[in-house]
Amino acid sequence: MLTSVLILVREADWPHFGLLVQNASKSIKAIEIMLSMSTQFARAVLDAAPDAMVVVDTQGIVRYANKQVAALFGFEHDEIIGFAVERLIPERFWGRHETHRKGYVEGMRARPMGQGLALFARRQDGSEFPVEVSLSPIRDEGTSMVAAAIRDVTGRKKAEAELVVAREAAEAAREVADRANQAKSRFLATASHDLRQPLQVLALLNGTLRRVVAPNVDAIEAVEQQELAIGAMSRLLNALLDIGKLESGAIKPDPIDFAVAEIFRELRQEFAQIALNKGLSLEIEDSADIAHSDPSLVEQILRNLLSNAIKYTRSGRVRVRSSRINSGIRIDVIDTGIGIPAEQIPYIYDEFYQVGVATNTTRDGYGLGLSIVLRIVALLRADLDVKSEVNKGSTFSLVLPSSLRATAAPAAAPAASPAREVRRADARLLLVEDDPAVQMATKMLLKAGGYRVMSASTRADALQIAQTQPVDLLITDYHLGAGETGTQVIAELRQILGPSLKAILVTGDTSSAVRELGSDPHLRVASKPIQAEQLLVLIATVLAG
Numbered sequence: 001m002l003t004s005v006l007i008l009v010r011e012a013d014w015p016h017f018g019l020l021v022q023n024a025s026k027s028i029k030a031i032e033i034m035l036s037m038s039t040q041f042a043r044a045v046l047d048a049a050p051d052a053m054v055v056v057d058t059q060g061i062v063r064y065a066n067k068q069v070a071a072l073f074g075f076e077h078d079e080i081i082g083f084a085v086e087r088l089i090p091e092r093f094w095g096r097h098e099t100h101r102k103g104y105v106e107g108m109r110a111r112p113m114g115q116g117l118a119l120f121a122r123r124q125d126g127s128e129f130p131v132e133v134s135l136s137p138i139r140d141e142g143t144s145m146v147a148a149a150i151r152d153v154t155g156r157k158k159a160e161a162e163l164v165v166a167r168e169a170a171e172a173a174r175e176v177a178d179r180a181n182q183a184k185s186r187f188l189a190t191a192s193h194d195l196r197q198p199l200q201v202l203a204l205l206n207g208t209l210r211r212v213v214a215p216n217v218d219a220i221e222a223v224e225q226q227e228l229a230i231g232a233m234s235r236l237l238n239a240l241l242d243i244g245k246l247e248s249g250a251i252k253p254d255p256i257d258f259a260v261a262e263i264f265r266e267l268r269q270e271f272a273q274i275a276l277n278k279g280l281s282l283e284i285e286d287s288a289d290i291a292h293s294d295p296s297l298v299e300q301i302l303r304n305l306l307s308n309a310i311k312y313t314r315s316g317r318v319r320v321r322s323s324r325i326n327s328g329i330r331i332d333v334i335d336t337g338i339g340i341p342a343e344q345i346p347y348i349y350d351e352f353y354q355v356g357v358a359t360n361t362t363r364d365g366y367g368l369g370l371s372i373v374l375r376i377v378a379l380l381r382a383d384l385d386v387k388s389e390v391n392k393g394s395t396f397s398l399v400l401p402s403s404l405r406a407t408a409a410p411a412a413a414p415a416a417s418p419a420r421e422v423r424r425a426d427a428r429l430l431l432v433e434d435d436p437a438v439q440m441a442t443k444m445l446l447k448a449g450g451y452r453v454m455s456a457s458t459r460a461d462a463l464q465i466a467q468t469q470p471v472d473l474l475i476t477d478y479h480l481g482a483g484e485t486g487t488q489v490i491a492e493l494r495q496i497l498g499p500s501l502k503a504i505l506v507t508g509d510t511s512s513a514v515r516e517l518g519s520d521p522h523l524r525v526a527s528k529p530i531q532a533e534q535l536l537v538l539i540a541t542v543l544a545g
Contacts, residue, residue, distance in 0.1 A: 046064060046065070046066035047067045047068075049066055049068065049149070051068060051149045051150060051151045052066065052068040052072040052073070052149070052150040052151075052152075053066045053069070053147065053149050053150070054066075054080070054085065054088075054147075054148050055145050055148075056085045056145060057144075058144050058146075060084050060085050060086065060098065060101050061084060062080050062082065062085050063081065064081070065080050065081060072121075072123075072152055073088055073122075073123050073124060074123045074124035074125060079124075085101075086098065087122075088121055088122060089120075089121060089122055090121075090128050091122075104135065105146075108135075108144065108146065109137060110134075110137065111134075112132070112133070112135070113132075113134065113135050113148070114133070118130065119131050119132065119133060121150065121152075129152055129154050130154055131150050131152060131153060132150075133148055133149065133150050135147070136148075136149075195241070196234075196508045196529050197435050197438055199230065199234050199237065199529040200438050200441070200528050201437045201438055202226075202529075203231075203234070203529050203532055204441035204442050204445045204532050204535070206223060206227050206230055206532060207448075207531070207532015207533060207535070207536070208441070208444045208445045208448045208532070209223050210223055210227075210532070211448040211449070212448060230529075234531075238527075246372070246375040246376065251297070251379065253380055254294050254296075255292055255294050256292070256294070256295065257290055257403040258291060258292075258293075258295040258298075259287075259289075259290055260287040260289045260291055260322045261286060261287045261288070261289075263295060263298060264284050264285070264287055264320065264322075267299075267302060267303065267306055267320065268282070268284045270303070271306055271307075271310065275310055278313075279315065280310060280315070280316065280318055281317035282310075282317070282318050283319040284320045285322070287321075289322045289323075289324060289402065290329075290403040291400040291403060292400070292401045292402060292403045293380055293382065293400045293401060294380060297380060298380070298398075298400065300372070301377065301384075301398060302320070302331065302333065304369040304370065304373045305369075305373065305396045305398070306318065306320065308369055308370065309333050309334075309335035309337065309396075310335075312335065312337040312338050313335045313336055313337035313338075314337065314338070316335070316337075316393070317335070318334070318335045319332075319333075319334040319335075320332070320333050324402065327401070327402055328401055329400045329401075329402045330397055330398070330400075331397070331398045331399075332398075333397075333398075334393065335393045335394055336392070337393050337394060338390070339388045339389050339390040339392055339393055340386070340388040340390070340394055341390055342388075348370050348386070349370045349371055349373070350371065377398070380400070382399060382400050382401075383398070383399040384396065384397070384398055384399075426472075427451050427452065427473065427543055428452050428454065428469065428471055428472045428473075429446055429451050429452065429453050429454070429471075429474075429539070430455075430456065430462060430465060430466070430469075430474050430475070430493075431443060431446070431454070431455045431476075432455075432456045432458075432459075432461075432462045432475070432477065432480070432489050433477045434458065434477065434480045435477070438477070439455055439457065443455055445535070445536070449539075451539070458480065458482070458484065459480065459488055459489050459492065462474075462476075462489050463492060463493065463496070466493045466496045466497055470497075471497055471501065472502070472543065473502045473539065473542060473543055474490060474502070474503040475504045475506065475539070476489045476490065476503065476504075476505060476506070477505075477506050477507065477528075478508075479507070479508075486506075486507070487505070490503045490523065500522055501522065502522050502542050502543065502545075503523045503524075504523070504524050504526055504538060505523060505524070505525045505526070506530060507525065507526070508528040508529075524538060524541075524542055526538060
């Protein structure tokens with residue numbers, strides 16, 4: 001809104017006048033002085049103003065107008081002088097304008113005209129355009145007039161309208177993107193369960209075949225190749241689903257204080273045998289550090305880094321350690337592997353990129369692990385650094401915020417369950433699984449492994465069995481039918497069989513399951529699809545623990 005009128009009079013034209021007007025507070029006095037001069041000089045001063053200016057008497061008659069009025073409205077000077085100011089206004093506003101003009105005359109003061117309203121002016125040819133008008137009263141020896149400075153704001157209004165359109169388009173696009181992400185999240189939530197189910201069946205049936213197949217070399221080799229194919233499909237599916245969840249925003253970090261040693265213990269249990277099978281030394285140091293972040297996402301980062309370190313290390317060792325730096329916790333994954341050439345380091349986080357592996361050649365993995373790592377690091381607002389030397393090894397360093405509370409003592413291994421230890425032949429396993437194919441395949445594997453198995457499809461069926469039969473170990477899927485969850489089954493069976501009932505929760509949604517359960521010494525979580533041998537080893541470990 002125009003709030004001031006600037007009128008300059010060249011000193012060469014009037015040495016004693018100098019600068020007549022500098023701001024709105026001086027405009028009234030300046031125009032009063034002008035009107036006391038000759039009409040010719042007053043017009044010269046008005047013509048120097050950058051905006052169209054008219055001086056109107058209390059009856060609404062135009063007494064003075066500058067050149068900008070002619071340029072803006074298309075009227076010659078003599079065509080507007082002596083006519084009502086309404087001639088410059090669209091006819092539909094004449095009645096209201098006359099009322100407003102009379103009201104202004106009764107209490108004249110410098111102010112914008114029609115504040116908060118959309119004002120329009122009318123050219124001689126009848127076209128209309130948006131304007132801003134600033135009014136200033138003029139009083140001199142009983143004579144009152146009004147000076148109006150008029151500014152064409154067509155360009156600004158157009159820009160404002162375009163901005164509104166752009167904002168509405170952006171909001172519409174954002175709504176579409178939100179709906180797309182919600183749909184993608186729903187799909188991924190379903191896919192995380194449903195797509196893993198057939199792979200779980202294949203993995204369990206493969207494990208059963210290993211135990212019942214005839215001692216035929218070709219048959220054994222076929223089963224082994226099948227197991228390799230199932231494992232490859234499982235890893236690729238897990239990686240693609242993880243990337244999809246991260247890109248859709250389905251994964252939200254839940255930062256808490258947690259002991260680094262807890263994650264180290266899980267990593268040690270998961271990777272010790274893998275490293276040993278490859279002839280590597282796995283050193284995961286004790287830690288007293290407490291970090292503040294999302295422990296399940298941090299564990300996923302470290303699991304990918306540790307898996308890569310073992311994969312790319314032919315001999316030597318892989319080491320994991322933590323240390324305090326300033327106000328953070330740094331976790332290093334160090335290997336004596338093949339290393340990364342300096343020129344390849346910028347590309348290691350790209351999808352499907354693998355160091356030293358040419359396109360269209362046999363690949364060990366799919367090069368998605370570090371891409372997932374980078375996305376999670378960004379989600380956690382953490383820092384990740386890599387240092388590497390060819391043929392000497394690499395160090396990946398993850399820096400997390402530290403907790404404000406004191407460090408914790410190194411975590412001890414969980415105490416042995418007070419429940420009795422059982423032999424495999426005596427162990428009574430209760431399987432709760434609502435998918436008929438997965439339930440059948442799991443039962444076949446467990447029976448081939450020498451266990452006695454009871455099965456249920458719902459929470460109610462499981463409770464009925466627990467009320468009549470002893471149970472040494474509960475194995476339950478996380479997502480059951482009718483909105484039921486495996487955590488509910490565990491909690492209700494422990495009310496019947498005691499709080500030390502051992503349980504294995506099988507899920508394709510490990511993070512949410514872990515957050516809900518917290519630390520439970522009598523429970524282990526297995527990520528679906530789990531390989532048959534891994535499941536049998538886990539069962540034996542939990543029963544003996």
